[in-house]
Amino acid sequence: MVSLYDISVPVFIRNLEILITLLKKASAHSGVSDEALVKSKLISDMGDLAFQIHVLTDLACGMASRAGKTELKEMPRTETNLNELQDRIQATIKVLKTVKEGDFVGEEEAISFTKGDLVIPFVGKTYIQEFEIPNHYFHFVTSYNLLRKEGIDIGKKDYLGKS
Template identity: 40%
Template sequence: MYQASVPVIKKMLTNLSAILGKGKAYAQAKGFDGVNLVQSRLIADMFALGVQIQIATDMSKGGLARLAGIEPPKFENDETTIPQLQARIAKTIEFMDSIRAEQIDGCEAREIKFAIRDNQFEFTGQAYLLEWVLPNVFFHITTAYNLLRQNGVDIGKRDFLG
């Protein structure tokens, strides 16, 4: 369970930080404020790039904490710049690095229960990782990638995969 979660998510967050760096460089080269990228959306009813990254990091730290049976750190969700979002990713990775394999391995049958607004969720540890955490992390990282790409940042599949 550890090998299927922590290294995979850590790599994707590292790649996300790198493509954000390319977004910052792109904005500087084109002479506009990177905040425009942070606030960009694919469509009006979707979250902006900054929120996509906040959700990807929240899902990463929260999901892994639930699997490990520990409390995740709380972040303020107040990032407005690319460097702030990169710092958030770095804090998430730092937290992930504190989780030991023995905290997660063997949690396949652990009951995971939580609520989001009025919705109640129940999973086993394995289903939670494979059906909830990983798909959500990948969705929000992919959406962040797509937002940067849509705005002209020169990134491709190799950047996404690392």
């Protein structure tokens, strides 16, 4: 049977590894500066590429802590170029690799997401399926789309990690 761990941790690791590859391709692209890429937005009221990666990695580290019952690794949001963003993603992958399947939240186990005064209660299944996975893909896909918008030569094969 597929577990909540199976549908989240290994998938997130793989997608983060794919994102590193996409950022490496972006670094090799001569038409756009690092600064322009990191600050790229789809629309003015939406976060830029750095923001998308910050949230993506913060959510993954938060999931490792809440659902994987590991110590929370908080990283300051100080990255200003593609290499620093790749390092941040690599640090997040390391955190996710510390999560043990046997310690992972159960389907009916109480869990909550807290940010400031906001507290959202869940059980394990809804936390992973209705909060973590949708948020992960939103910020992963938005990062991919920002790179495409800036003319980086990537496509669906790259997004799927098959290039």
